Amino acid sequence: MIQEYINENKERMLEELFSLIRIPSVSAQPDKHRPDMMRCAQRWQELLTAAGVDRTEIMPTAGNPIVYAEKMVNPSAKTILVYGHYDVMPAEPFELWKSQPFEPEVRDGHIWARGADDDKGQSFIQAKAFEYIVKHDLLRHNVKFILEGEEEIGSPSLSAFCEEHKDLLKCDVILVSDTSMLAADLPSLTTGLRGLAYWQIEVTGPNHDLHSGHFGGAVANPINVLCKLIADVTGKDGKITIPGFYDNVEEVPENERRMVEQIPFDEEKYKQSLGIDELFGEEGYNTIERNGFRPCFDVCGIWGGYTGEGSKTVIPSKAYAKLSCRLVPHQNHNEIGQLVVDYFKRVAPKTVKVDIQSLHGGEGYVCPIDMPAYKAAERGFEKAFGRRPLPVRRGGSIPIISTFERILGVKTVLMGFGLESNAIHSPNENMPLKLIWKGIDAVVNFHLEYDKD
């Protein structure tokens, strides 16, 4: 019956999703895309209204606006708050895309575009499942939606928004589709997320670019220094060397280690899909533990000096990098943020000046697998995919999930339908069409199952 509805409405639904994708709502580039943020929020408002909400509002924040919508069927019934985000990552480098990032194309059964998965495609699944439930008069609980426009830059305005609108956002559980499954035929529910801390570092050497012949060997080169500072953060054993970094890190519990062993994982296939010969990570942990349970340090960007064609012999005045750490439960992102800032200031040689700023961060999250909403999600997945989903801790960060818990006092169920191969945050982001349809099926069943408890 759900499949029938999907088949009858496929074309309209795809056109609706494409209308969202075509708006380049890149939150990290406000100079270029500020008007697109409002356009995208308005388009969501139209789509949610058409889907059946009875109230919707575009609510201002200090940053990009938040789309709020609700359908209240019964004040004494339970309330589910659906969270998603309408902003997307930058699409650079454009030249690596096979088709235009903001002009969705269907090829080989996938939608190819920025946001096809993260998070326009996935939020769309929530909206269309809601539409089905409403149109078939199956809704027995209240549903609220909030769609924010700053997730990809760390949700700087959302916690203030939650504090200010606690009553409006009152709910029993939060439902989010913004994570991925182990494989298209191996559904899973995300039971943990890593936290994040992110910095920009600027190393200044001489007060202007120098001729590397006249000064080379006598003056510290800020690129060389920056490389040394970065290199020293990771030990040979793959551990982060910054004193105090692991102080609050919880060791992987034995029962979770045993659950990890249940997860089918083919290391050869994994390496092959990434085109690498050898994996690298912290000694004493396997890949799933490394990217689900353990923190890490990655440079997300680096630049300095001459980067054009050919050769220029220069000692640049400045070198820069964007640094990030994924954090795990009990690591406070503010504390780690400061720890790393203090560390770099302490170890920086006197031959240069080091300026480092925290850009954003957020806490990790753990979802209990015995709560009713989790169990409803499990059954929803099982009905749509014919297979019980595995509980898995994932390495990504949705900092706002721990903020919701802190401010609104509710847990979140992460019903994600992405795949690692969807290349979110990368060129050629994509989403298999069949996962959109199965996702709608699973979320519809979640709503139905949730009422049974």
Next chain:
Amino acid sequence: MIQEYINENKERMLEELFSLIRIPSVSAQPDKHRPDMMRCAQRWQELLTAAGVDRTEIMPTAGNPIVYAEKMVNPSAKTILVYGHYDVMPAEPFELWKSQPFEPEVRDGHIWARGADDDKGQSFIQAKAFEYIVKHDLLRHNVKFILEGEEEIGSPSLSAFCEEHKDLLKCDVILVSDTSMLAADLPSLTTGLRGLAYWQIEVTGPNHDLHSGHFGGAVANPINVLCKLIADVTGKDGKITIPGFYDNVEEVPENERRMVEQIPFDEEKYKQSLGIDELFGEEGYNTIERNGFRPCFDVCGIWGGYTGEGSKTVIPSKAYAKLSCRLVPHQNHNEIGQLVVDYFKRVAPKTVKVDIQSLHGGEGYVCPIDMPAYKAAERGFEKAFGRRPLPVRRGGSIPIISTFERILGVKTVLMGFGLESNAIHSPNENMPLKLIWKGIDAVVNFHLEYDKD
């Protein structure tokens, strides 16, 4: 008398120099500037003709053409070959220039523009001294000019050109104005140059950019790896750690160490002019030794990952750097080039692929201070500046100088009139006007003194 001529012709001369500077002859950016190379060569041809040569030709090479010109007064007289280059370094980053790099401006007694010193300004000094000598009928030896258009990219076509035109380039000594003095009131003659080797390195991790949350900690990040590779090249003592790197390096001779001690050098002033608190370099050597007598390793550029506004959480597929070494006499740039390529391939971890290419290089050079042309240059400087110039080894590289010696069998005298504060290769390159006029004076006197031997 020379000053009088200069005073009478100042405005015309400046306009001539500016006409050269206005042509953005950036050899490192052929896609953008190929037509400018020919325009600049033609402008030089016009100016040399007006200055009094009796033959001039724009000669093709595999790369940018070479401007040849000559005035032969007597087949049995000695011949001086003046070498210069009409290409310039890229002007990026443009935003750091106080005035347009290719629109020369006179402020505070300096010309501000790319090429004001290196090497349009300095080659112009040679042309105008020649003009004076010819116009006043003082020329007693033959003069040849070659101006190339690829010096800033390592003169890839010039050695083939020299091999092919040995007869045309036959001469007794080569004269070059492309170096700097210790200070405006402290003339010096460059008696040594460092060699150069230059590479581009590409580190490839995963076959596409990855979400740093899903993969962070489990997959080697090519930026982190590149930083480690670079950091490991320099030891705590400032020495290069690559095995075999110092094998052919000549220790600073004791008599040269004593000459270095004669050079007035104010370390505090040096640091202040660069805006740095501490110098860095190889232990056991002072600053002048470090940048004149010792090799070094500098990263001239680095890039990879997200370098735009805000934060993007990505493990990039690739990271790049431009690496360079200044070399000293007896270090062969081809050997060092290969040594470094082999080193990086050997130490690269198996978690990534490392590709490294030699871009260009050249040998160092030493000029004997007892040869007649050197002595004539010494007296020329003394007449113009009222002070005997100090012999100094400098850290820059003009690889072609050692090539001239190898192919044409002649030594070069380096009569340079630049200053370190002229910011060559940097934003806000400049040249004090008075050094242009004093330079012409010194070169005129060189020609006159050279005939006396």
